[in-house]
Amino acid sequence: MLSPIARFLILAASLISLGGCETLELDTSTTRATEPATTSQAPDTAATIPAAPAQTAETPKSAKPSIPKKPQVAVLEAVDFAQAKNLHMQALIRSGAKPLALTEVGYYMDVQNAQFIQQLRATDIDIRHEGDLIVLTLPGGDSFDPNSTRLKPGAIRNLALTAQVLTEYAQTQITIHGHTDDTGEAKYNQWLSVRRALSVTDQLLKAGVATRRIAVVGFGENSPLVPNTTADGRARNRRIELYLEPIAR
Amino acid sequence: MFWRQKYLVGFSLAAFIAAALLFALVTWFLWVESVRIEEARVADLAETLGQRTEQVIVDARDMLDQFNRYPKPACSPDHVKAMQEAAIARPYIRAIGYWRAAKRICGVGFIQAIELKPSQADRVYDSGVIAWWPSPQTEVGGVRLFLMRYGKHDIAVDPRMLLETSTVQEWQAGLWVENLPLASTPWNTELPAPDTLPIGLTVDHQNDRVVSRFSLGTIFPIDVVAIEPIGLFWDRYAPMLGIATGVGLTILIVWVYFVLRYSRHRLSLSTELKEALETGQVQVHYQPIVKLSSGRCVGAEALARWTREDGEIVNPDVFLPIAEEAGLVPQITQVVLKATLRDLGQLLRKSNIAININLAPEDLTSETFGPELAESCEAAGVGPEKIKLEITERAIVDSDSSRNIISDFRKRGHQVAIDDFGTGYSSLSYLESFEIDTLKIDKSFVDAIGRDAVTSHVIGHVIDLSKSLRLETVAEGIRTVPQMRWLREQGVELGQGFLFSQPLPASEFRHYFEAQIDSKVQAIRQRPAKKVASRY
Numbered sequence: 001m002l003s004p005i006a007r008f009l010i011l012a013a014s015l016i017s018l019g020g021c022e023t024l025e026l027d028t029s030t031t032r033a034t035e036p037a038t039t040s041q042a043p044d045t046a047a048t049i050p051a052a053p054a055q056t057a058e059t060p061k062s063a064k065p066s067i068p069k070k071p072q073v074a075v076l077e078a079v080d081f082a083q084a085k086n087l088h089m090q091a092l093i094r095s096g097a098k099p100l101a102l103t104e105v106g107y108y109m110d111v112q113n114a115q116f117i118q119q120l121r122a123t124d125i126d127i128r129h130e131g132d133l134i135v136l137t138l139p140g141g142d143s144f145d146p147n148s149t150r151l152k153p154g155a156i157r158n159l160a161l162t163a164q165v166l167t168e169y170a171q172t173q174i175t176i177h178g179h180t181d182d183t184g185e186a187k188y189n190q191w192l193s194v195r196r197a198l199s200v201t202d203q204l205l206k207a208g209v210a211t212r213r214i215a216v217v218g219f220g221e222n223s224p225l226v227p228n229t230t231a232d233g234r235a236r237n238r239r240i241e242l243y244l245e246p247i248a249r
Numbered sequence: 250m251f252w253r254q255k256y257l258v259g260f261s262l263a264a265f266i267a268a269a270l271l272f273a274l275v276t277w278f279l280w281v282e283s284v285r286i287e288e289a290r291v292a293d294l295a296e297t298l299g300q301r302t303e304q305v306i307v308d309a310r311d312m313l314d315q316f317n318r319y320p321k322p323a324c325s326p327d328h329v330k331a332m333q334e335a336a337i338a339r340p341y342i343r344a345i346g347y348w349r350a351a352k353r354i355c356g357v358g359f360i361q362a363i364e365l366k367p368s369q370a371d372r373v374y375d376s377g378v379i380a381w382w383p384s385p386q387t388e389v390g391g392v393r394l395f396l397m398r399y400g401k402h403d404i405a406v407d408p409r410m411l412l413e414t415s416t417v418q419e420w421q422a423g424l425w426v427e428n429l430p431l432a433s434t435p436w437n438t439e440l441p442a443p444d445t446l447p448i449g450l451t452v453d454h455q456n457d458r459v460v461s462r463f464s465l466g467t468i469f470p471i472d473v474v475a476i477e478p479i480g481l482f483w484d485r486y487a488p489m490l491g492i493a494t495g496v497g498l499t500i501l502i503v504w505v506y507f508v509l510r511y512s513r514h515r516l517s518l519s520t521e522l523k524e525a526l527e528t529g530q531v532q533v534h535y536q537p538i539v540k541l542s543s544g545r546c547v548g549a550e551a552l553a554r555w556t557r558e559d560g561e562i563v564n565p566d567v568f569l570p571i572a573e574e575a576g577l578v579p580q581i582t583q584v585v586l587k588a589t590l591r592d593l594g595q596l597l598r599k600s601n602i603a604i605n606i607n608l609a610p611e612d613l614t615s616e617t618f619g620p621e622l623a624e625s626c627e628a629a630g631v632g633p634e635k636i637k638l639e640i641t642e643r644a645i646v647d648s649d650s651s652r653n654i655i656s657d658f659r660k661r662g663h664q665v666a667i668d669d670f671g672t673g674y675s676s677l678s679y680l681e682s683f684e685i686d687t688l689k690i691d692k693s694f695v696d697a698i699g700r701d702a703v704t705s706h707v708i709g710h711v712i713d714l715s716k717s718l719r720l721e722t723v724a725e726g727i728r729t730v731p732q733m734r735w736l737r738e739q740g741v742e743l744g745q746g747f748l749f750s751q752p753l754p755a756s757e758f759r760h761y762f763e764a765q766i767d768s769k770v771q772a773i774r775q776r777p778a779k780k781v782a783s784r785y
Contacts, residue, residue, distance in 0.1 A: 100351075103366075103368065104351055104366050104368075105368070106366075106367070106368030106369050107351055107366035107367060107368060107370075108350065108351045108366075110369070110370040110373070110379060111348075111350070111351065111370075111379060111398060112350070113373060113379075114370070114373050114377050114378070114379035114398065114399075115377065115400065116377075117373065117374075117375065117376075117377040118376065118377025118378075118399070118400055119377070121375070121376070121377065129373075168349060168350050169350045170350070171350070
């Protein structure tokens with residue numbers, strides 16, 4: 001027997017999920033609206049990657065039209081991700097990106113990191129520098145509205161600042177990771193994470209970052225930072241991460 | 250003899266310990282003081298160096314910040330000129346560079362063809378300033394530089410300029426910023442890391458050096474480690490320690506001198522006394538004995554006084570034990586006797602007073618004393634009845650021969666008095682068996698008069714005893730009028746003490762006696778008048 005309170009909670013939850021669907025439809029329209037911008041972007045040499053976005057996302061029917069028909073950035077499979085990324089790096093070098101000498105990798109990433117610290121001081125982007133890897137984390141809650149793939153204005157400004165450094169430090173590969181919390185269907189979350197990563201990509205491309213440097217991967221709800229048990233935890237799990245790695249053999 | 254050695258050992262030990270303590274104290278104080286001064290010196294040095302370093306770092310950062318905001322195009326002639334001017338203005342700057350990512354586009358200074366790109370930054374600050382401490386990777390022309398980059402500009406600092414030799418002087422010094430070694434002097438000296446050292450001054454005896462560490466941290470944690478060979482430290486503070494040693498030794502010598510002098514004084518006293526007896530340094534003073542009923546002087550007790558060469562007056566209670574040890578007592582008796590007859594011979598001949606002379610136990614066993622006494626009296630023309638002999642109780646105990654001698658004295662006409670009666674530990678039986686004329690009641694009984702003490706009752710019995718044996722009674726040490734009155738009421742005829750007079754030199758005694766006759770003074774002559782007055 002369910003108590004009246006429990007019944008109320010169930011009702012409330014179903015209402016929220018309904019609301020979510022509505023926002024989702026709104027989202028698709030906004031994504032569409034951004035699409036001309038994406039297509040207008042002069043594509044760099046597109047990397048040919050085994051994982052096509054069409055195969056990745058078994059998205060809800062309403063979202064289907066938003067999937068880009070012509071891949072401009074590499075969208076990687078979350079499965080076998082490491083290998084896929086490596087292939088992307090190889091392709092990047094083959095396509096003519098100049099690799100860094102091993103002796104200058106440390107300096108390159110150190111000063112790039114310092115530059116990010118200086119440039120992004122006033123933003124909510126978190127910077128992590130471990131070894132030769134820099135990870136920039138855009139908090140999901142501050143970057144996107146719930147279930148939206150459209151970047152908030154603040155996030156767009158922050159990405160513009162980020163892109164300034166990224167264009168200067170061109171010998172860096174950028175992998176954009178999309179993550180969601182575990183609310184809603186896994187397939188939907190997978191789709192959402194890719195879409196959001198692509199939204200970020202769009203911004204970077206607009207700011208002049210070379211397309212070939214960027215790879216995108218959606219992890220959906222599969223790689224939470226913290227357990228999805230609290231609202232705060234879920235907020236932390238909704239995020240976009242930019243993995244910056246030196247282009248080197 | 251034993252007490253003297255004990256004194257000597259005790260005093261020597263005390264002297265030595267005191268001197269050593271004083272010396273140790275002075276040395277300790279100076280050591281502490283030296284360390285304190287040295288610490289202050291190094292602290293000053295550290296502060297100077299630290300502040301300078303801080304200034305340089307902050308200034309470099311501000312300069313880089315300004316170049317990052319430079320409005321004109323990068324590497325334009327104006328930009329390069331501005332960099333040039335900034336570098337020239339700062340002696341510690343070796344180069345300023347403008348970078349795009351890891352490529353130096355333009356710059357000024359000594360570093361032109363080389364791009365310094367150390368593989369590991371030492372510090373990245375929240376502002377985005379990134380710094381590389383001197384290392385082989387920052388070395389140019391044998392000098393390891395300190396690099397700092399902020400945005401697109403970087404600066405190379407020669408850390409030697411932070412440790413000016415004029416400030417550091419003879420020290421080996423090292424500068425740590427953020428716990429990383431930045432500079433040291435003389436160049437490339439290996440110094441212990443600051444976190445292995447306590448703050449302040451440490452004397453490293455193992456390596457014969459003085460190691461100092463001072464820290465300050467207004468903006469960055471800065472440590473200065475300075476090392477000085479212990480020799481230099483000593484050189485600096487040797488004069489001070491030398492003076493201290495001098496002062497200490499002087500104190501020690503003065504102290505030892507006084508101690509030696511004192512101990513010699515004690516040790517040689519017997520020799521000195523012997524000499525004094527021969528050269529007449531032992532004089533005789535006379536303490537009047539008066540009739541309590543009239544206050545008239547009827548005689549005196551002759552007391553030896555030793556005036557040493559330096560004028561110090563030694564009392565019998567000090568020199569008599571020494572004399573006893575040295576067997577000089579008979580000589581003292583002789584001296585006293587002769588002095589009495591010489592000083593007061595005339596007085597004795599023409600008046601009827603008698604002088605009491607103290608005999609020592611040795612005098613009673615001596616076979617020569619009796620004849621000598623008789624001879625002396627005869628020579629001086631003084632009748633034996635004018636010389637009374639005082640004998641202490643201790644001297645006559647268990648001695649048949651002394652009984653005979655006393656008997657002989659009396660036969661010749663001398664009167665015999667028992668001195669300090671009541672203080673000896675003898676039975677009273679001798680009072681009957683010895684022929685005695687006078688009992689002198691010890692002053693301890695007189696002192697007790699009027700006090701609620703056991704002795705204050707004893708004196709009454711002593712007086713009764715004396716009366717029943719038909720002996721003349723003399724009370725010694727009378728200081729107050731009530732004591733005198735009480736004794737008079739008890740029937741004590743005679744007395745002596747400060748109430749009447751202190752012991753007087755011969756001439757003064759003569760005056761005292763004659764004045765008394767002249768003025769026919771019936772009242773009590775109160776010599777220390779003030780003393781008495783103050784009591785009432």
